[in-house]
Amino acid sequence: MPSLEHTCGCGGSRELSAPRLRGDTAERAGLDPGELRHLVQEVADLTTGEHPWAAGTVVVAGRGPVIAVEEAAGWAVRYARYDPETDAGVELPEQERVPMTVGTPFDLASLTKLFTSVAAVQQIERGTLGIDARVGAYLPEFRAATRHGITVRELLTHTSGLRPELPLYDCADDAERRAVLQAEAPIGVPGTYTYSDLNMLLLQYVLERVTGRTLDVLVHDGITRPLGMTSTDFGPCPGAAATEDQRRPWAKADRGMLRGVVHDENAWALGGVAGHAGLFSTARDLAVFCRTLLAGGSYGTARILGPDFVELLLTPPGLGFAVDQPWFMGELAGRGAAGHTGFTGTSLVLDPATDTFLVLLANTVHPVRRHPDSGPRAAAATRLAQAVRRVGPVPGTERIPR
Structure with a gap:
């Protein structure tokens, strides 16, 4: 070859x-x-x-x-x-x-999570993101995640304890949606698997903060x-x-x-x-x-x-x-x-x-x-x-x- x-x-x-x-x-x-x-x-x-x-x-x-x-x-x-x-x-x-x-193209729904995950591991490979780093190190304004010590690995493995989803579609605007996410604390035991869309939403914000680019x-x-x-x-x-x-x-x-x-x-x-x-x-x-x-x-x-x-x-x-x-x-x-x-x-x-x-x-x-x-x-x-x-x-x- x-x-x-x-x-x-x-x-x-x-x-x-x-x-x-x-x-x-x-x-x-x-x-x-x-x-x-x-x-x-x-x-x-x-x-x-x-x-x-x-x-x-x-x-x-x-x-x-x-x-x-x-x-x-x-x-x-x-x-x-x-x-x-x-x-x-x-x-x-x-x-x-x-x-x-x-x-025919399809709406991939949660297959999107795989691309977010690969984007995250690319940053881990580059050394710009720590797999065991705390989310609060990148997003200190996410007060609940910071207080509870949620890590990047927990987001990627659905072990953060965050609930499966939130009704962000009922919020008035993006500012309110972001405020809701910033205040959202785990309801499960950290380290225990609970599949959650919120994990990938937080990971998106981490990636955008680390790279300065949108997802x-x-x-x-x-x-x-x-x-x-x-x-x-x-x-x-x-x-x-x-x-x-x-x-x-x-x-x-x-x-x-x-x-x-x-x-x-x-x-x-x-x-x-x-x-x-x-x-x-x-x-x-x-x-x-x-x-x-x-x-x-x-x-x-x-x-x-x-x-x-x-x-x-x-x-x-x-x-x-x-x-x-x-x-x-x-x-x-x-x-x-x-x-x-x-x-x-x-x-x-x-x-x-x-x-x-x-x-x-x-x-x-x-x-x-x-x-x-x-x-x-x-x-x-x-x-x-x-x-x-x-x-x-x-x-x-x-x-x-x-």
Whole structure:
């Protein structure tokens, strides 16, 4: 492999390039084609029936640098509105619906947290952010976090004790929202896991204070631009898959049918750029993100993290990433698989043990939010696990030496 020197988005350098993704056969990826056919059909079936799991889906799966599955099914826009009287969506005439394509962008919801986490670890790698530093060292005006000694690591591992969320969407303006966050104290025991959007919101403020740049700029300059993820950005995103007919009482705001603007009410109230939600992306771009982490932080001639810091990011319990969670990873869980889900129906899993990745994007909240069901995500991941045909690296995917 030729020797290259490249200055990456996070300020480091790399002497070797990492293979880029390419489409190819299941056999070339070291995956069983029969299992992948079942995977594609089962994901497509999720969009059918009177009450489908999702209006539409996109699935991308592969191993090493090979994308072996890239398929879309159903509709990016299917419903005009939700009818609470019948508890069903009011369908658009077929000629007014928008078919799902493999290039359809999605509201990523909580997958945004992964990008915030990578941005944080980039600053840790640079030495501008201490993983065990106290939030108060960077944000002394956040009085409650300062008083309780909340650390950066606790934010990244959801062990700060902060409650899951606050109704920031009901605040009058940004000043009031910031004041509420500054006064918010932990309600749980520090060190005990409690998943919280507030962790990533505080982390956003820390990153912006440390770098002097806004989160959207940090994500663009440090992650998406160097990786060529041209379809990934904070909204608005007019061509995205539709999400919810967002109205009270089932939602927290009265906004109507949403398409191309962030679904999460707090992220919307914060202007669409938030540490916990707000990004839009495509399945192909997310496959690049997965491949980069599986390759130790490099993609092509770009490097966004060094291998040691990718390891830090993905080592249990994970920094921002969930690790070995069968409820959405199925049989990929158990040996260090990492990933996340998003409330709108998005998910990704990357498995270093088998060098595989799975991106499943769906607009499950179109036309209305329902009780989350991650069974289909776990089933798809299990299909991919069963499709792994051989142990060890697929030819051409050897990891770059540290």
